[in-house]
Amino acid sequence: MxxxxxxxxxxxxxxxxxxxxxxxxQAVFDDIRRTRGTDYVNHIWRALANDPAQLEMTWAQVKxxxxxxxxxxxxxxxxxxAISAVNNCSYCVHTHTHAARAKGMTDAMHGELLxxxxxxxxxxxxxxxxxxxVDERYRGxxxx
Amino acid sequence: MxxxxxxxxxxxxxxxxxxxxxxxxQAVFDDIRRTRGTDYVNHIWRALANDPAQLEMTWAQVKxxxxxxxxxxxxxxxxxxAISAVNNCSYCVHTHTHAARAKGMTDAMHGELLxxxxxxxxxxxxxxxxxxxVDERYRGxxxx
Amino acid sequence: MxxxxxxxxxxxxxxxxxxxxxxxxQAVFDDIRRTRGTDYVNHIWRALANDPAQLEMTWAQVKxxxxxxxxxxxxxxxxxxAISAVNNCSYCVHTHTHAARAKGMTDAMHGELLxxxxxxxxxxxxxxxxxxxVDERYRGxxxx
Amino acid sequence: MxxxxxxxxxxxxxxxxxxxxxxxxQAVFDDIRRTRGTDYVNHIWRALANDPAQLEMTWAQVKxxxxxxxxxxxxxxxxxxAISAVNNCSYCVHTHTHAARAKGMTDAMHGELLxxxxxxxxxxxxxxxxxxxVDERYRGxxxx
Amino acid sequence: MxxxxxxxxxxxxxxxxxxxxxxxxQAVFDDIRRTRGTDYVNHIWRALANDPAQLEMTWAQVKxxxxxxxxxxxxxxxxxxAISAVNNCSYCVHTHTHAARAKGMTDAMHGELLxxxxxxxxxxxxxxxxxxxVDERYRGxxxx
Amino acid sequence: MxxxxxxxxxxxxxxxxxxxxxxxxQAVFDDIRRTRGTDYVNHIWRALANDPAQLEMTWAQVKxxxxxxxxxxxxxxxxxxAISAVNNCSYCVHTHTHAARAKGMTDAMHGELLxxxxxxxxxxxxxxxxxxxVDERYRGxxxx
Numbered sequence: 001m002x003x004x005x006x007x008x009x010x011x012x013x014x015x016x017x018x019x020x021x022x023x024x025x026q027a028v029f030d031d032i033r034r035t036r037g038t039d040y041v042n043h044i045w046r047a048l049a050n051d052p053a054q055l056e057m058t059w060a061q062v063k064x065x066x067x068x069x070x071x072x073x074x075x076x077x078x079x080x081x082a083i084s085a086v087n088n089c090s091y092c093v094h095t096h097t098h099a100a101r102a103k104g105m106t107d108a109m110h111g112e113l114l115x116x117x118x119x120x121x122x123x124x125x126x127x128x129x130x131x132x133x134v135d136e137r138y139r140g141x142x143x144x
Numbered sequence: 145m146x147x148x149x150x151x152x153x154x155x156x157x158x159x160x161x162x163x164x165x166x167x168x169x170q171a172v173f174d175d176i177r178r179t180r181g182t183d184y185v186n187h188i189w190r191a192l193a194n195d196p197a198q199l200e201m202t203w204a205q206v207k208x209x210x211x212x213x214x215x216x217x218x219x220x221x222x223x224x225x226a227i228s229a230v231n232n233c234s235y236c237v238h239t240h241t242h243a244a245r246a247k248g249m250t251d252a253m254h255g256e257l258l259x260x261x262x263x264x265x266x267x268x269x270x271x272x273x274x275x276x277x278v279d280e281r282y283r284g285x286x287x288x
Numbered sequence: 289m290x291x292x293x294x295x296x297x298x299x300x301x302x303x304x305x306x307x308x309x310x311x312x313x314q315a316v317f318d319d320i321r322r323t324r325g326t327d328y329v330n331h332i333w334r335a336l337a338n339d340p341a342q343l344e345m346t347w348a349q350v351k352x353x354x355x356x357x358x359x360x361x362x363x364x365x366x367x368x369x370a371i372s373a374v375n376n377c378s379y380c381v382h383t384h385t386h387a388a389r390a391k392g393m394t395d396a397m398h399g400e401l402l403x404x405x406x407x408x409x410x411x412x413x414x415x416x417x418x419x420x421x422v423d424e425r426y427r428g429x430x431x432x
Numbered sequence: 433m434x435x436x437x438x439x440x441x442x443x444x445x446x447x448x449x450x451x452x453x454x455x456x457x458q459a460v461f462d463d464i465r466r467t468r469g470t471d472y473v474n475h476i477w478r479a480l481a482n483d484p485a486q487l488e489m490t491w492a493q494v495k496x497x498x499x500x501x502x503x504x505x506x507x508x509x510x511x512x513x514a515i516s517a518v519n520n521c522s523y524c525v526h527t528h529t530h531a532a533r534a535k536g537m538t539d540a541m542h543g544e545l546l547x548x549x550x551x552x553x554x555x556x557x558x559x560x561x562x563x564x565x566v567d568e569r570y571r572g573x574x575x576x
Numbered sequence: 577m578x579x580x581x582x583x584x585x586x587x588x589x590x591x592x593x594x595x596x597x598x599x600x601x602q603a604v605f606d607d608i609r610r611t612r613g614t615d616y617v618n619h620i621w622r623a624l625a626n627d628p629a630q631l632e633m634t635w636a637q638v639k640x641x642x643x644x645x646x647x648x649x650x651x652x653x654x655x656x657x658a659i660s661a662v663n664n665c666s667y668c669v670h671t672h673t674h675a676a677r678a679k680g681m682t683d684a685m686h687g688e689l690l691x692x693x694x695x696x697x698x699x700x701x702x703x704x705x706x707x708x709x710v711d712e713r714y715r716g717x718x719x720x
Numbered sequence: 721m722x723x724x725x726x727x728x729x730x731x732x733x734x735x736x737x738x739x740x741x742x743x744x745x746q747a748v749f750d751d752i753r754r755t756r757g758t759d760y761v762n763h764i765w766r767a768l769a770n771d772p773a774q775l776e777m778t779w780a781q782v783k784x785x786x787x788x789x790x791x792x793x794x795x796x797x798x799x800x801x802a803i804s805a806v807n808n809c810s811y812c813v814h815t816h817t818h819a820a821r822a823k824g825m826t827d828a829m830h831g832e833l834l835x836x837x838x839x840x841x842x843x844x845x846x847x848x849x850x851x852x853x854v855d856e857r858y859r860g861x862x863x864x
Contacts, residue, residue: 585860587850587852587853588849589850590853591852599833611777611822616855616857619852619853619854619855620846620850620852623847623850624853625816632844634842634843635860637839638839638843639776641832641835641839642836644788645828645832646826646828646829646831646832647798647829647833650837651795652832652836654795654799654832655798655836655837655840656836657798658802658803659802659803659806659836659837659840659841659844660840660844662803662806662807663840663845664848665844667853667854668843668847669846670841670854670855670858673862674857674858674862676862677862677863683788684789684790685791687790688785688790688791689791690794691785692785692786692791692796692799692800693799693803695781695786695800695801695820696800696807696812697783697803698778698781698859699764699778699809699812700803700808700812701809702764702768702778702843703764703767703809703811703812704729704809704811705732706733706764706767706768706796707731707732708735708763708764708767709730709763709811710763710814710815711762711815712761713818714762714815714818714847715814718763718817718820718821719821
């Protein structure tokens with residue numbers, strides 16, 4: 001079930017299958033399936049399952065943070081893709097780009113997301129390379 | 145006009161004042177003022193103005209990329225803040241957080257933005273530390 | 289109480305004082321004081337307090353993760369310093385270096401910590417610049 | 433001997449085999465084997481061997497820094513894994529996680545190492561995204 | 577033509593073939609071929625071609641920035657390799673190391689490039705881990 | 721002598737003055753002065769001097785790597801600036817930009833250096849965000 005990774009080096013920990021999962025892990029896998037409306041449980045959860053406490057803590061945080069709120073789930077997913085690209089997590093770029101598509105990201109939105117990633121990464125490095133001091137007006141707390 | 149940076153080390157290049165700006169630079173400063181509806185020109189533009197070609201190229205890209213499109217300008221600004229935080233650009237985090245506020249980011253939106261930054265940075269590092277292979281179903285192109 | 293930051297630009301959010309703290313935030317501040325045996329509450333907690341849910345979630349995780357376990361608290365603190373340096377968080381390098389000292393880090397330990405940071409950062413970049421493939425024997429799960 | 437890397441793109445430099453190694457390189461390979469008590473010489477050393485001066489300098493530093501000292505070798509190895517994950521070096525995460533296992537890292541220690549990586553990466557980004565100023569008491573030198 | 581990537585996961589967007597390219601994309605592909613004196617168009621351009629505006633903007637910038645100027649093209653290419661390694665872009669390290677070779681990088685130059693990457697990454701992390709303040713004499717603008 | 725850092729938080733270790741330097745440290749300071757033809761010893765060396773072994777090792781490497789070779793010292797200094805900007809070391813960007821100026825970097829060269837930093841950082845992130853696979857022809861060792 002989780003052995004579809006032949007051409008890539010396997011994870012540094014075993015990917016826990018349903019059969020190997022102790023009840024505490026099985027409970028999280030069940031909640032992932034219920035929450036996402038799919039039978040499929042990603043590799044990352046099967047890897048984290050080696051430490052049930054970490055699995056529970058991470059899943060609880062994902063469930064809370066990615067739920068609809070002041071920002072809608074698609075915007076959160078676009079942010080996730082951007083952060084994952086800048087943090088250079090190949091696994092995360094793959095899975096969250098697919099998740100963004102599933103939540104409605106169009107080709108045009110994907111294009112603009114990439115444009116902002118490219119632009120910001122460029123100006124970020126320029127501001128650091130020039131060591132530009134923050135303008136006085138942008139130093140205090142940013143209030144609504 | 146641009147000398148309000150006393151307590152911080154100054155930029156590694158002079159911040160070009162209006163008086164020092166050659167016509168090519170003045171034209172960009174004018175366009176920044178017009179486009180943004182403000183008289184104020186940020187330090188980054190005054191620093192980039194030391195190389196008029198770079199100033200023109202960067203401003204043209206900012207103007208095009210940050211305009212309304214498939215993503216609205218506030219979403220683009222939230223992405224800019226997230227990317228700047230992960231790229232660790234202090235100048236950019238300051239200025240774009242203020243810009244996001246000016247475009248309507250509420251306290252609740254700011255809170256959720258920070259939550260996604262925190263969550264994604266955490267799972268990004270876990271996936272790298274575990275070297276989790278990409279699931280077969282997330283390997284192909286992500287299509288709408 | 290929290291206004292000792294004069295020469296540095298202030299945070300992008302207000303640092304919540306004890307007087308401003310709603311009960312939910314006050315409860316976390318109290319637990320921080322109790323757990324650490326000090327009256328002092330750091331800036332980071334006062335900044336996070338703008339979003340009580342985020343404050344609670346982050347503090348709960350810090351409390352659980354940094355407690356004694358298979359690794360002793362000083363080792364965890366050394367790891368925190370190393371990660372913060374590589375992630376380039378100036379605030380975190382400052383506070384966790386002080387925390388490591390408080391937990392018993394000697395001058396010699398600090399020196400060796402810095403040596404490992406320097407060495408690993410160097411070989412990390414070399415392996416990336418050379419795109420060295422993982423040796424077959426280091427590809428499978430690392431087991432005890 | 434070094435050609436076990438079929439499914440991954442090969443290194444950007446040839447991996448120097450024992451047969452190809454000039455005496456200066458052979459001397460380092462011999463010292464690696466002697467010091468580590470194994471016949472196996474990793475890919476990274478075979479890649480660095482293209483520049484004998486770089487090979488000697490890097491190996492001398494590894495040998496000195498990773499030796500027992502105020503920190504024990506396992507703690508140094510845990511630090512190496514953490515730094516490699518944050519610097520995003522896939523090769524280094526693989527090899528040093530295996531090395532940590534060989535030096536005695538248990539499942540529980542691995543789990544806690546991952547927890548600290550996840551937690552610190554999260555708070556590091558939050559402190560940057562909020563631009564929290566360093567508390568006055570954490571600004572001076574950290575002394576024992 | 578672009579399907580030579582079997583052992584690696586394919587891109588998150590389709591790689592646009594010559595047959596699929598609309599005129600606007602074809603015009604950029606033609607200019608790449610003309611400028612570089614080769615029939616081959618790299619994967620990155622075929623991926624960017626999904627967003628013709630982004631393709632045009634990026635290619636225009638590459639063409640302008642990488643042209644001979646105050647720095648010669650080989651020096652620019654060495655800088656590109658160094659930046660790509662530190663930004664951790666595997667694709668870019670591969671392609672720009674090959675490009676540097678094509679522009680005349682010798683084994684000795686490659687070796688020294690790697691030495692500078694290793695050294696600077698090491699001292700960069702040390703200065704951050706120690707939070708060394710900038711010397712007064714290095715704070716003002718750096719002038720010729 | 722080393723106390724010119726008033727407005728910035730001081731280093732996390734004391735900056736060792738000439739008066740405090742033990743003979744082993746004094747020998748390195750003398751060699752720095754001799755090699756660079758100046759009486760001034762930077763903060764970084766005074767910080768590293770808290771661990772004489774680390775000071776000696778780092779200075780020996782700087783002296784060897786930055787000497788004239790297949791790449792001239794100005795090119796190495798430009799690489800150092802670029803790497804420091806991407807690694808986000810503010811101290812290093814300041815000092816090495818000044819060093820590059822002292823070695824002959826003109827305004828035009830500085831401008832082009834910044835252009836390459838901006839361009840490469842942009843395309844690096846795009847290649848990661850798109851997960852572009854390396855072209856078959858760029859996978860093997862890059863040879864002269």
